[in-house]
Amino acid sequence: MGVSRRFVDREEELRALDECFSARPCLAVVYGRRRAGKxxxxLEWLGRLGAPSVYYHAVPAGHEVNLSGLASSISQQMGLGVFERIRFETLDVLLETLASMKPDSIVVIDEFTYWVRGEPRVTGELQRFVDHTLPSTRMTLVLVGSLVGVMMGSVLGSGSPLYGRARLKMRVEPLKPWYVTLLHPRLGLEDAVRVYGLFGGIPYYHAMVEEGWGLREVLERLVVSPYTPLKDELIFLLRDEFQNPAPYYSILEALAAGKTRVSEISQYTGIPVQHLPRYLSTLEMLGFAERVVPLGSKRGWWRLRDPIARTWFRIVKPLQPLIEAGRVEEAVEKARELLERMMGEVFEEIAYEYVRWMASTGRLRYTRLGRWARRGTEIDMLAVDEEARTVHAFEVKWGVIDEREAERIARRLEAKLSETPYRDWEHKLHVITRRLEGEPPPGVKVHTLNDMPFKRP
Ligand SMILES: Nc1ncnc2c1ncn2[C@@H]1O[C@H](COP(=O)(O)OP(=O)(O)OP(=O)(O)O)[C@@H](O)[C@H]1O
Ligand SMILES: [Mg+2]
Incomplete structure (x- = not known):
């Protein structure tokens, strides 16, 4: 750990921050799941900008502590010693003082949501500054926070004094799968994708993988080790966000166990059905869970979305007894099997990203994209082009397939399509698979990992 990895992607995010800066004065709010890379x-943006700036990392403490922390950052980083000597009582006065001395300052307050939680009045103070002083300066103010609930409620929400005032609101999402090859340039493509399966696009966990490790070492050191950093991670993430994480944890466990309908989740968790929508939509807002509504249906179901929650429930937790008994070899082997089983679901997510990428680069067109599920007929993915009356049907398979298997899949897809309202449209059949042995059969397009836009190290 500690090795600072090559910085990957984030081109759009950097551009958005640049635009905010060019249009200064500017207030930007950057938020997103813990560990997402905010x-x-x-810091990368500040480094590239090369202009003098203040970066302050707020702490989960009271107002005084954060005010004096910010003041001493200003003193040290901007060489304004006077900030060390004044005792500020509100954030607006502090920032006004800075604006009067350096009207073009760039100020970043990281973990602003901790500050808000410690002293909710801080948003009102900031609003006073943003309304009264900021417009007559050339300042750039960036608020960063990882408590998504606090950010969306107390900072960006309609009840917040800051509501509607940020020029840039940016949610930092996990990295796209295509970058995993850059994060692990020495792993082969397939194993790099497996590591993506374990950690998703959340760079923090990838950064723990040391140079030269293979998949085995990743599993041994980071997944089934008694000291696995994943052990308390989910609980930490939930505790950070919620005062009472228990119902949320139970719901995630239910989802991991394949309970996808509200009634099933209720039965599994003991939480009354009428309370579940609120919990579920909070989990959805935070990115932990997701509602899936297939095309051609109104009835949806819920699924687990957070990669760490998934790895925890599907791999780490079931292996705890082996790990605690010190049976490392066995645990590594089992972890491999469990991961391979989980990859089906991971690969389907990657396949959706791939199809979105194909559309964004003009390789395919659709007006609607989703699963098909009606009356017992299920199709992994349909990309429907309503204008051209063309439907692309996809089967997604992490396994390695050969020509004959590809042909069988294609025939099956064709049969399923005849049971949809798209039976008379033009059909394009696709198989997305890890690898194809042999030649692609005629009449079906086979896409493999090699066709996907993974970045070449
Ligand atoms: N784009 C990236 N490319 C490579 N590594 C990255 C990238 N973004 C983040 N990392 C690495 O991932 C780790 C976590 O990133 P970072 O601390 O920025 O996340 P964060 O969202 O601020 O987390 P927290 O919510 O816990 O504060 C760090 O080791 C960082 O170097
Ligand atoms: Mg951070």
Missing amino acids: TRLV
Whole structure:
């Protein structure tokens, strides 16, 4: 650990921050799941900008502590010693003082949501500054926060004094799968994708993988080790966000166990059905869970979306007894099997990204994209082009397939399509698979990992 990895992607995010800066005065709000790479992004941006700036990392403490912390950052980073000597009582006065001395300052307050939680009045103070002083300066103010609930409620929400005032609101999402090859340039493509399966696009966990490790070492050191950093991670993430994480944890466990309908989740968790929508939509807002509504249906179901929650429930937790008994070899082997089983679901997510990428680069057109599920007929993915009356049907398979299997899949897809309202449209059949042995059969397009836009190290 500690090795600072090559910085990957985030081109759009950097551009958005640049635009905010060019249009200064500007207030930007950057938020997103813990560990998503917000701090690194902002520091990278400051580094590229090369202009003098203040970066303050707020702490989960009271107002005084954060005010004096920010003041001493200003003193040290901008060489304004006077900030060390004044005792500020509100954030607006502090920032006004800075604006009067350096009207073109760039100020980043990281973990602003901790500050808000410690002293909710801080948003009102900031609003006073943003309304009264900021417009007559050339300042750039960037607020960063990882408590998504606090950010969306107390900072960006309609009840917040800051509502509607940020010029840039940016949610930092996990990295796209295509970058995993850059994060692990020495792993082969397939194993790099497996590591993506374990950690998703969340750079923090990838950064723990040391140079030269193979998949085995990743599993041994980071997944089934008694000291696995994943052990308390989910609980930490939930505790950070919620005062009472218990119902949320139970719901995620239910989802991991394949309970996808509200009634099933209720039965599994003991939480009354009428309370579940609120919990589920909070989990959805935070990115932990997702509602899936297939095309051609109104009835949806819920699925687990967070990669760390998935790895925890599907791999780490079931292996705890083996791990605790010190049976490392067995645990590594089992972890491999469990991961391979989980990859089906991971690969389907990657396949959706791939199809979105194909559309964004003009390789395919659709007006609607989603699963098909009606009356017992299920199709992994349909990309429907309503204008051209063309439907692309996809089967997604992490396994390695040969020509004959591809042909069988294609025939099956064709049969399923005849049970949809698209039976008379033009049909294009696709198989997305890890690898194809042999030649692609006629009449079906086979896409493999090699066709996907993974970045070449
Ligand atoms: N774009 C990136 N490319 C490579 N590594 C990255 C990238 N973004 C973040 N990282 C690495 O991932 C780790 C976590 O990133 P960072 O600390 O920026 O996340 P964060 O969102 O600020 O997390 P927290 O919410 O815990 O504060 C760090 O080791 C960082 O170097
Ligand atoms: Mg951070």
